[in-house]
Every structure is written in C-alpha cells, then in structure tokens.
Amino acid sequence: MSGYLTPGTGAIAGxxxxxxxxxxxxxxxxxxxxxxxxxxAGTLAALLLPLSLVLALVGLYIGFLVAxxxxxxxxxxxxxxxxVPAAWLSMVIYAAMAFWSAVGLVAxxxxxxxxxxxxxxxxxxxxxxxxxxxxxxxxxxxxxWWVWDARLTSELLLLFLYLGFIALQAAIxxxxxxxxxxxVLALVGxxxxxxxxxxxxxxxxxxxGASVSVSSAPTIATPMLLGMLVMALxxxxxxxxxxxxxxxxxxxxxxxxxxxxxxxxxxxGA
Amino acid sequence: xxxxxAWIVKRDLLLAGRRSADALGSLAFFVIACSLFPLGVGPExxxxxxxxxxVLWVAxxxxxxxxxxxxxxxxxxxxxxxxMLLSSEPLVLIVAGKAVAHWLVSGLPLVLLSPLLALQFGxxxxxxxxxxxxxxxxxxxxxxxxAVAAALSLGARSxxxxxxxxxxxxYTPVLVFGAGAVDALxxxxxAMAHLLLxxxxxxxxxxxxxxxxxxxxxxxxx
Amino acid sequence: xxxxxxxxxxxxxxxxxxxxxxxxxxxxALALELVLxxRRRRAxxxxxxxxxxxRQA
Numbered sequence: 001m002s003g004y005l006t007p008g009t010g011a012i013a014g015x016x017x018x019x020x021x022x023x024x025x026x027x028x029x030x031x032x033x034x035x036x037x038x039x040x041a042g043t044l045a046a047l048l049l050p051l052s053l054v055l056a057l058v059g060l061y062i063g064f065l066v067a068x069x070x071x072x073x074x075x076x077x078x079x080x081x082x083x084v085p086a087a088w089l090s091m092v093i094y095a096a097m098a099f100w101s102a103v104g105l106v107a108x109x110x111x112x113x114x115x116x117x118x119x120x121x122x123x124x125x126x127x128x129x130x131x132x133x134x135x136x137x138x139x140x141x142x143x144x145w146w147v148w149d150a151r152l153t154s155e156l157l158l159l160f161l162y163l164g165f166i167a168l169q170a171a172i173x174x175x176x177x178x179x180x181x182x183x184v185l186a187l188v189g190x191x192x193x194x195x196x197x198x199x200x201x202x203x204x205x206x207x208x209g210a211s212v213s214v215s216s217a218p219t220i221a222t223p224m225l226l227g228m229l230v231m232a233l234x235x236x237x238x239x240x241x242x243x244x245x246x247x248x249x250x251x252x253x254x255x256x257x258x259x260x261x262x263x264x265x266x267x268x269g270a
Numbered sequence: 271x272x273x274x275x276a277w278i279v280k281r282d283l284l285l286a287g288r289r290s291a292d293a294l295g296s297l298a299f300f301v302i303a304c305s306l307f308p309l310g311v312g313p314e315x316x317x318x319x320x321x322x323x324x325v326l327w328v329a330x331x332x333x334x335x336x337x338x339x340x341x342x343x344x345x346x347x348x349x350x351x352x353x354m355l356l357s358s359e360p361l362v363l364i365v366a367g368k369a370v371a372h373w374l375v376s377g378l379p380l381v382l383l384s385p386l387l388a389l390q391f392g393x394x395x396x397x398x399x400x401x402x403x404x405x406x407x408x409x410x411x412x413x414x415x416x417a418v419a420a421a422l423s424l425g426a427r428s429x430x431x432x433x434x435x436x437x438x439x440x441y442t443p444v445l446v447f448g449a450g451a452v453d454a455l456x457x458x459x460x461a462m463a464h465l466l467l468x469x470x471x472x473x474x475x476x477x478x479x480x481x482x483x484x485x486x487x488x489x490x491x492x
Numbered sequence: 493x494x495x496x497x498x499x500x501x502x503x504x505x506x507x508x509x510x511x512x513x514x515x516x517x518x519x520x521a522l523a524l525e526l527v528l529x530x531r532r533r534r535a536x537x538x539x540x541x542x543x544x545x546x547r548q549a
Binding site: 060064065066067068069074075076078079081082083086121122125128129132133136137139140238242245246248249252253256257259261262264265266 | 501504505511513518521522525526529532536537538539540541544
C-alpha cells in the first residue's frame with residue numbers, strides 16, 4: 001500500500017496489484033499524482049494523435065472533395081471547415097481550463113492546476129487560428145479582412161483572456177502560486193465571458209444594425225455539417241493530445257529533482 | 271461591520287492624501303490622454319463630438335489600470351497586508367473598503383473632471399449628463415474588478431503591465447455600456463437601458479469582486 | 493469528386509489563396525506546436541539529467 005504514494009512506475013504497478021477493498025477507487029485517485037500520470041498521459045496522447053490525423057483526413061476529404069459548391073459564397077465557404085472547428089475548440093478549451101482550475105482550487109490537487117496551465121497555450125493557438133481563418137474568409141466574402149461583428153470581436157477578447165492567463169503564470173515564480181493565481185483568473189474570466197459576449201453583441205447591433213456576420217454560415221447542407229463536425233472532433237483529439245504532451249513537459253520541469261525523472265533522462269540517453 | 275469598512279476607507283484616504291502626487295498623476299494622465307486623441311485624429315468638430323464618449327471612457331480605463339498597482343503594493347511592502355489577512359475582520363470587507371477608497375481617490379476625480387474634457391470635445395449638455403452618469407456608475411466597477419487584477423499580480427514580475435493586461439479585457443463590457451449610453455442618446459433610443467445595465471454590473475461587481483480579490487490575496491500571500 | 497482536374501482543385505473556384513492560406517497555416521501551426529513540445533520535453537530531460545549529475549558529483 002505504501003507503493004501507492006511513491007512516484008514512478010512503482011506506483012502504477014503497486015496500484016494495479018492493490019488488494020485493498022477500496023482498490024478500484026484508490027486505483028484512479030492515485031493518478032492525481034503528477035508522477036503517476038506521466039506515463040498514462042503519454043499513452044493517451046499516442047492514441048489520440050493518430051486518431052486525430054485520420055479524422056482530419058476524413059474531414060478534409062468531405063469538405064474539399066465531397067461537399068458541393070455553395071450557391072452564395074462559391075468555394076470560399078470551404079474555410080468554415082477549419083474556421084468553425086477552431087472557434088469551437090477555442091471555447092471548449094477555455095471551458096476545460098476553467099473546469100480544471102476549479103477542481104485544482106477546490107480539491108487542492110496539483111495535477112488539475114497543471115492541466116489548466118497545459119491547456120492555455122493550445123487554447124490561445126486555436127483562438128488565433130479562428131481569427132486568422134476568419135479574416136481569410138471575410139476578405140473574399142464580405143470584402144474586408146476584419147469586421148467588428150460580435151463573434152469575431154468576442155473571439156479577439158477571448159485571445160486576450162488566454163494571453164493574460166499565460167502572462168500571469170509566467171510572471172509568478174513559485175509554481176504552486178502561479179497555478180492557483182491562474183486558476184482564480186480563469187474562473188473570473190469564465191464569469192466574465194458571457195458578459196463580454198453579451199455586451200459585444202449589444203454593441204454590434206447598435207453600431208451596425210443589419211450587420212454582416214462572418215459567422216453566419218450558408219444554409220447548411222448535410223455534407224457541410226458533417227465535414228465541420230468531423231474536423232471539430234479531429235481538432236478536439238489533437239488539442240487533448242497536445243495538452244497532455246505539454247502536461248508531461250510541465251511535470252518533467254517541476255519534478256526535475258525527483259529520482260524517477262533522472263532515471264528517465266538517463267534512459268533516453270540525455 | 272460598517273465601522274470596519276469606514277475605518278479602512280478613512281485610513282486609505284489618509285495614506286493617499288500623504289502621497290497625493292500618485293493620485294494627481296493618474297488624473298493628469300487622464301487629461302493628457304484625452305487631449306492626445308484630437309491631436310491624432312484632427313480637430314473636425316463633428317468627428318470629435320462622436321468620438322468623445324469613447325475617448326473619455328478609454329482614457330478612464332487606462333488611468334484606472336495605471337492606478338491599480340498602488341491599491342495593495344504599499345500595504346504589501348510594509349507588512350500591513352499580512353496583518354489584514356491574519357486579522358479577525360473578514361478580508362472581504364477590508365478589500366471592499368480599499369476598493370471604495372481607491373474609487374474615491376482615482377475614480378471620482380475623473381468623473382468630476384470629465385465635464386471639462388467633454389466640453390473640449392464639444393459635447394452637448396444632455397450627452398454630457400449621460401456621460402457623467404455612465405462614468406459615475408462605471409468607475410466604481412473599474413475599481414472593484416481592477417482590485418482582482420491587482421491582487422492576482424501582487425508580487426509578480428512586471429506587475430504594472432500585467433495588471434493592465436489582466437484588467438483591460440475584463441473592463442470591455444463596462445466600456446461598451448458606458449460609452450454606448452451616450453451613443454444611444456444620439457441614436458434616439460435613450461440611454462436608460464445602458465445605465466441600468468451599468469447599475470446592474472455595479473451590483474454584480476460589489477457582490478462578487480471583493481470575494482475573488484480576497485481569494486487572490488490569500489494565494490499571493492501564502 | 494467535384495473537381496474536374498487537379499488544377500481546379502488547387503484553385504478552389506478562384507479562392508485558392510484564401511482557402512489554402514487557411515488550411516495550410518492551420519496545419520503548419522498545429523505541427524509546429526508538436527515540434528515545440530518535443531523540444532521542450534528534450535530540454536526538460538536534459539536539465540533534469542544535469543541536475544542529477546551535479547548532485548552526484
């Protein structure tokens with residue numbers, strides 16, 4: 001049972017063979033230790049990455065080789081197969097970040113807070129990609145690289161929230177403090193996000209009236225919707241894998257003094 | 271309870287009074303920033319009149335972020351903040367008191383000065399009144415929400431810029447409804463909706479922000 | 493198959509620049525993220541190895 005608490009491969013082996021009556025619950029709880037989760041995180045990522053690639057290929061096939069040309073927007077609309085999934089992901093990742101922040105604050109588990117920190121750069125990247133592809137969609141369709149419509153402007157503010165989170169964690173030297181401060185910020189941001197979106201929507205309808213909305217998709221035909229969903233799933237799997245890989249890096253950096261890390265390093269011939 | 275609140279407000283006002291250069295500095299920044307916009311955009315009266323609410327509001331936001339680091343830094347430096355955390359008085363109350371004092375020192379002077387600046391932009395009387403009301407309702411929100419950002423950045427590196435980076439995105443709804451109130455007047459819709467929303471925002475901020483700030487302070491000082 | 497030729501596929505109805513600009517930048521960004529993560533992992537392991545060597549010394 002003492003193997004339950006020591007980090008490294010021993011912990012996993014110990015848990016697997018645990019004969020305790022609470023064995024099942026304990027077995028999952030012990031993954032709350034960063035060291036114990038390092039291995040499984042890698043396995044999970046190794047599963048998710050090829051899956052995401054396959055899904056992406058399927059999605060791109062549907063989007064570019066099956067879905068018909070749109071009557072209003074011509075073929076420029078095909079950008080939605082990356083733009084919409086990226087925007088969805090940027091929001092899903094923020095929700096995940098907020099969730100893990102809350103768990104980390106309430107349960108005081110290190111790994112949850114580290115996961116929130118691992119998600120942030122991926123979220124920021126997807127937000128940027130949503131804005132980039134949004135601009136490339138807006139130019140041929142509505143003639144402007146940027147329109148101040150509610151969705152794009154909210155997406156821009158979401159990017160600022162991500163950057164603020166990353167900046168805060170980078171500016172605090174003590175890792176635990178950085179985790180907890182970031183968690184509070186993520187939750188404050190979550191409360192603010194609906195308010196921000198509502199205010200931007202309000203602002204937009206007042207200033208533009210019958211506004212052009214970059215996000216108003218053409219009448220969705222089934223192959224188009226299917227393509228978007230498959231691409232969204234592909235990006236989701238990718239984002240989860242990337243976050244897990246980043247989590248592994250964070251674990252290595254934080255636990256750098258531990259014996260099991262040194263063992264890993266020597267094993268890799270570092 | 272109100273005794274503690276009043277005491278904190280009085281104490282912070284006294285301390286701010288001794289270091290009056292700080293508060294006057296952010297006020298001066300507000301005036302200068304407002305004056306820069308016409309220099310950058312051109313003196314055309316109609317353009318300035320339409321820009322006025324936005325410019326004044328953005329300048330108010332920036333002035334607020336400049337004054338935020340001062341909220342906790344002095345007390346943090348001499349150990350008073352730790353004493354406040356350890357005291358039997360609820361931290362939420364202390365934080366709320368500090369935010370009120372911050373508004374009295376940094377927000378209210380801005381509000382009182384804004385009519386003069388609005389005249390520079392050629393704003394008419396009715397718009398001026400609405401702008402004043404929006405600033406009166408909005409600047410306390412800036413102090414309350416800004417306190418959260420200030421507490422989070424306490425002791426962090428380059429905390430001045432960090433506070434601004436954290437606070438400004440959170441400020442955008444206040445900006446939208448504050449500046450929008452005056453624009454709504456011009457569009458004939460009436461500013462009541464905006465002002466009511468600002469009022470609601472103030473209530474919301476009063477209820478939640480001190481709590482988040484206290485949590486952030488505890489994290490910063492553990 | 494909706495495109496009659498490979499050239500048509502590349503041009504995407506005249507919007508090729510925008511569409512491929514989106515898809516390729518997205519793909520490149522995500523691939524870059526993975527590369528950077530691999531480098532970060534190697535750096536962390538290196539730092540850990542150095543630290544342990546210093547402790548043993």
